[in-house]
Amino acid sequence: MPSPTPNLRRSLMKNWFAVEAIPIYVIIGGVLVGASWYVARLATGPTIIWTKNNPTPWNTIKPDEGTKLMSVNQKFEKRTFDGLPEDGEEDWPIAGPLIPSLGGSMDLPAIVYGAGTFSNQYNPDDHLSGALPLRSVRLALRYGIRAFDTSAYYGPSEIVLGDALHALREEFPRSSYKLMTKCGRYGVQTFDYSPATIRKSVLRSLERLKTDYLDTVYLHDVEFVCTPIAPRITGNHTVALREEAAAYGLAKGDEAKVQGEGDQKILDAFHELQLMKKEGLIKNIGMTGFPLPTLLRLSILILHTAPFEPLDVLLSYSHLCLQNASFLEFIPHFYERAKVGQLLAASPLSMGLLTPSPPSWHPAPPKLREAVINSGKTWQGDYVNLAVGFSIRQTGSAEKPLPLVIGFSSPREVHEAVKVWREIQDGAEERIQGENRARNVYNELGYLDWSWASP
Missing domain, CATH: 1.20.5 (Single alpha-helices involved in coiled-coils or other helix-helix interfaces)
Incomplete structure (x- = not known):
């Protein structure tokens, strides 16, 4: 060829x-x-988040429904417990007083379990898919901590908590505890307060928590949605209660003033929750957020808008802690001006800021982080212990005692919180001196009762 x-x-x-x-x-x-x-x-389309642990995070709501409800790793969606983990010594309360109920309209315990820890912001998937969450929930219930705070925003939190409570249903039936969740926020920058999405979010929370009613549903982080009214976004905002009331929208005569489109979104979402309350799906309606003047203004606005019903409950976080206790000055105004039925304080460690290793995503500026380190040097013992004790003491000594929401990742942390609570009941003179020294450092550095920007 x-x-x-x-x-x-x-x-x-x-x-x-x-x-x-x-x-x-x-x-x-x-x-x-x-x-x-x-x-x-x-x-x-709907907002979706792609991560290594969540390569195909499809929504449980169809795209053509125009919602932004983020799904989570499918391993959590399909997760079930084949059997309860065996009880060890760590799974039972240490002898002593149990956490009491504070009574009131909602009959909440002095400590509420913060289930935001059942998310990747605080714990990896391996932790969340293991037995520690269930064991922590079971121990908390045995101690009398019979209320749980979660959110649609906290990744798999509702699923992990719902699975744990369902597995414990024989020892702790649904009637023995309170479930509190949030709606409206679904991602770092993803908010949807439209009535249709609010309803779908609540219905999905019911499914994930394996219940046919929710004791409380909050509108989550309202400051990101409402019309912003404030002369500054950082600093000590207690001036809103006095000389700068008008600048914060809190002047007498402005109670029913809708400041803009954002405020109307809050009112529309609140109205949808009112409808669901009448349907028996929700028992109490609340609101959460960071800036206290904003929370107060919106609470007053809701009271002065038809049907002129106040919030059942309001949750403030990081404002009744060792570094920032300004919530104490706002409390009488929430009760008297806004007629809020129940107040709660959350995050005695200010989302991990008051720990040896604050999370990298924390919004505190570098100088505040340095102030925390310097403040910690004034206490010979465990600064975390001191900080938790401060919040427990303050919430317990308020004119109307407040439930304190504390996040737990393990049985050890539950034991530690109860131990601190018991110490506070027995007297706290040495602690008070330590708290004063720690707070003096924040005062000297200009960060006492100082709030960071949000949003």
């Missing part, structure tokens, strides 16, 4: 490369199509 001519060889090689390149073209085309779809999805 004769050898191919040079021209024939070049032709064959050219065609061969073209054929061999077909798979490469297919791959490149697939990547481009996928990238285009992804960009379009982000621009027009």
Whole structure:
């Protein structure tokens, strides 16, 4: 057989490369199509979050419903307990007084279990899918901590908590504890207060928590949705109660003033929760957020808007802690001006700020973080213990005692919190001296009762 001519060889090689390149073209085309779809999805569809642990985080709500409810790792959606973990010594309360109920309209315990710890902000998937959450919940219930705070925003928290409580239903039936969750926030920058999404969010929370009613549903982080009214976004905001009331929208005569479109979104979402309350799906309606003047203004607005019913409950976080206790000055105004039925304080450690290793995502500026380190040097013992004790003492000594929401990741942390609570009941003179020294450091550095920006 004769050898191919040079021209024939070049032709064959050219065609061969073209054929061999077909798979490469297919791959490149697939990547481009996928990238285009992804960009379009982000621009027009429900917000989704792609992470290593959650490669396909499909929503449980269909895209054409126009909602932004984020799903979580499917391992949590399908997770069940085949059997309860065996009781060890650590799974039973240490002898002594149990956490009491404070009575009142909601009959909440002095300590509420903060289930925000059942999220990747605080714990990895391996922890959340193991037995520690269930054991922590069981121990808390045995100690008398019979109320739980969670949110649609806290990743798998509702699922993990719902599975644990369902597994414990024989020892602790649904009637023996309170369930409190939140709606309206579904991602770091994802908020949807539309009535349709509020309703779908609550219905999904019912499903995830395996219950047919919720004791409380909060509108989550209202400051990100409402119309902003404030002369500054950082600092000590107690001036809103006095000389700068008008600048914060708290002047007499402004009680029913809707400041803008954001305020109307709050009112519309609140109205939807009122409808669900009448349907028996919700027992109490509340609101959460960070800036205290904003919470007070919106609470007053709700009271002065038809049907002129006050909030049943309001939750403030990081404002009744060792570094910032300004909630104490606002409390009488929430009761008297806004007629709020029940107040709660959360996060005695200020979302981990008052711990040896604050989370990297914490909004506190570097100088405040330095102030925490310097404040910690004034106490010979465990600064975390001192900080938790401060919040327990303050909530317990208020004119109307407040439930304190504390996050727990393990049985050890539950034991430690109860231990501190018991110490406070027995007297706290040495602690009070330590608290004063710690707070003096914040005062000297200009960070006592100082609030960071939110949003």
